[in-house]
Amino acid sequence: MPWFQTSLHFFTFRFRIHFYTSCNNVKRFFSYLIDNIKSNFYAKIILLYTFGLRPVFSRLNGKIRSCKKNDKFTIVKSVHICEQISLIEKCIVFSFLLKYINYNHIKIGTEGKEYTMYKDLDSISIEEYIFEGVILIDKNGTIIKYNSKAKEILGLTGYNATSHQAGKLESEDILLFADTSVGEDDGGLNTKILKAYGVKYDKPLEKKGLLYIGKKDVKNSVHYSVIEYNDNKAHELKCNMDGQKLYCAIDYYNKETTICVDSKEYKLNYILNIANVVIIRNKELAFYQIKGYTARKESLFDIMCGIPFKKKDGMFNLDVEGKNIYSFHAENSLTVDLVNCASGNCDGYIENKLSNINGFTVMASIHPVNIGEERCGALLTMSDISMLEKNQNELNAVLNELENLKRHYQTNDLFPEIIGSSLSMKEVKRVAMKAANSDANILILGESGTGKSFIAKKIHEKSKRNKFPFVEINCCAIPKELLESELFGYENGAFTGARPDGKKGIFEIADEGTVFLDEIGDMPLEMQAKLLLFIQKRSFYRVGGNTEIHVDVRIITATNKNLEDEIKNKHFREDLFYRLYILPIYIEPLKRHKEDISQLIDYNMKKNNASLDEHKVLSVQANKMLLSYNYPGNVRELENIIERAFVLSEGEVIYPEHLMLKRAENTAGIDIREKTLDKLMAAYEKKVILEALKLNEQDYIKTFEYLGIGKTCFYNKLKKYGIK
C-alpha cells in the first residue's frame, strides 16, 4: 500500500479511543504489554508516547520516564492520542511491541524511519487492537483501511458454516425466505416481483413482514404469510414440498429469522431489518443468505430477478480496501458526511452520533485527516451498539406489554354494553372501538352465537354513522336469485312478482349508515363479484336499472366459516376477502373465555327480570351447572337457557331442572369403544340433534332455536351427519 507507506506517516490528526465501550479490553492489553516488556526502557517510552502521555499520565508532567513495575494506569473516559504521531507510526510501534512480546526481541530505529521495512505491518496494526470499528478513506472516497471490527459490526466478515456454490435461481428451485420488512434490506423487493412468485396480495406489501415458501413457476403451490405489522411476536409458516419439511419463521421479539429444511436450520439475527433466504435445488442447498448482503450487493430482489449469486466459502471476508466507500455502503447522512469530510468540503468533525449504516445502528464519530494544512482523508470510528439496541427492544417490549395491560383495563369502559372482561373480550372491545372510529371494512369472525351481529351493531352505534341506518342481511337466509335485488334493489317491473314501483336495496336504504352482511362466507360467487365491484366503485345499478347510483356506506361482514379454506376450495374470492379483511375481529367461542360466563349469567338474569318484571334468582346448584356447562351454541345458547328457565320455573328460584342441561350432557348410548375423542363427540352431537328433532317434531326452526345454534351451523351439521 504505497499511500500508506510513503505519505501517511506525515499526517497529523486527532484520534480518540472511546473507552466506554472497550476500556476493560484496553486495560488488559496495557497491563499485558507493561508486564511483558519488563525492563526495556525504550519500548515503554514508545508505549507511553503512543497512548499520549499528557492526558493519561499527567503526573509525569510531560517527562518521559521508565515505568515502574507496579505503576497503576488510570483509564480516563477518552484519551487524546498524541497529536504529533501518525497512524502509521502507531501501527509500527505496535508491530514492534507485539513482535517483542512474541519473540522476545525488540528493534526500534531511533530516527523513527526504520519502520518502513517491517513487512507484517498489515497483519499487526493498531486498528486491529482498537475495539471499535475503524474505516479510513482518502479524499476521493477510496477505502484505505477497514478494520476487522468494522467488518464484523457491518456484516462484511463472518463465518458461514453452510457454504454453497455459485448459481442462479431456477424455476424448479424451492425458494424460502423470511423478510422482516418488505422493501428494506432485501434490495427493494416489491409487490410486482412478489406477484410473479405467486404472492397475491392486493394491498401494499412494503414494510410488512413476509414468510414465503414456493417456486416461481408453480404459483398454485405457493405458501406465504403476510405479517401486517411488527407486533413483537413470533410468526411461522410450515409446509411439505417435494417430500421435504419446510419451515420459515420471524421472531420480532428476539430479532431472529429461521428457515428449516427438514432438520437443517438456517438462522439469521438482525438489528433493523433482514431477509433470510434459502434456495433448495434437488433437495440440496443451492444458496444461503448470510448477513450483510446490502454491502455485498447480493439481494433477495436481485436473486428473484434471476441475477446470479456468488459462491460462499466457510469464512468470508470482503476485500474492500482500494474500493470506493459507496460500493459497500449506501449514501446516507453518515457516509455523505464522511465523504464530505474526507474531500475537505466541510470541517467534518463529528463525535458520537447515533447513525445507521447498512441497516446496523452504530455510535459513530468522524475525524478529518490532514497532511499539514491540507485535507487528505477522513476516519470513521464506530461502536457496535446492538446489545444496547437489544436491551432497548426488551425495554420496549415490556413497555408495550404495560401499554396493552393499560388498554385492556381501559377498554372495559369503552363498551360496557358488550359483556365480558376476559383478555379475549377486551381485545374484541379494543379492536371494535378502533373500528368504530374508522371507516374501514370490518370482518367479524367467530362461531355461531358468539355475538358477531351484536358487535357489528355496537360498532355502528359508536361510529359517526350512528344517525343513519344500520341494515343487516343474512346472505344465507335469502334465496340466491333474490340476493342481488335485496342488496341493490330493483327497478319497476324488473322481474315477475316485482313491485311495480321498484324497490330500494339495502345499500341504498343504508346510505351514510352501515350495512351488515352476515354469513358472507355463504354468498354465491357471482354475487361476490358484484359486491367487489360495488366496494371498488361505491356505486351500483339496480336490477333492471340503467342509472348508476352512488352511496356512502360502511360495510361490516361476518362469517363462522374459515374463509381461507373457502378460498382454497374456490368458494370465496380471494380479492374480495382482502377487501373485507381490513380490520378483522375474532370472537372466541364461549368455552374459551369461560371467565365471562358469570357476568353473562348476571346480565341475562337482570335482563329477564326487568322485562318480565320478576325477581327470580338462580339456585346454587343451577348457578354451578351454568358455570361449568360447555355452551356449544355460545352466548346465544346461554341466553336461551336462561330465558327458557324463566318460563319453566314457577317460583322465584330457578333450579337445575329448569335449565334443561341434562339432556345435552347425557352421553348414554354412545359406544365408548369407538375410541378417539373426535369420533365420540361426533356421535354424541348427532345423537343430540336427532333427539332434539324428535322433541321438536322435526321442525327445523324450532330445533335449532332449541339447541341454541345458528341456522347455518344447524344445516351444516345435518349435512355432516347425513340427517334427512
Ligand SMILES: Nc1ncnc2c1ncn2[C@@H]1O[C@H](COP(=O)(O)OP(=O)(O)OP(=O)(O)O)[C@@H](O)[C@H]1O
Ligand atoms: N358480549 C355479549 N354481551 C351481551 N350479549 C351478547 C354478547 N355476545 C352475544 N350476545 C348476545 O348473544 C346473542 C347471539 O349473538 P349474535 O346473534 O350476535 O351471534 P352471531 O355470532 O351473529 O350468530 P350467527 O353466526 O348464528 O348469526 C344475541 O342475542 C346477543 O345479544
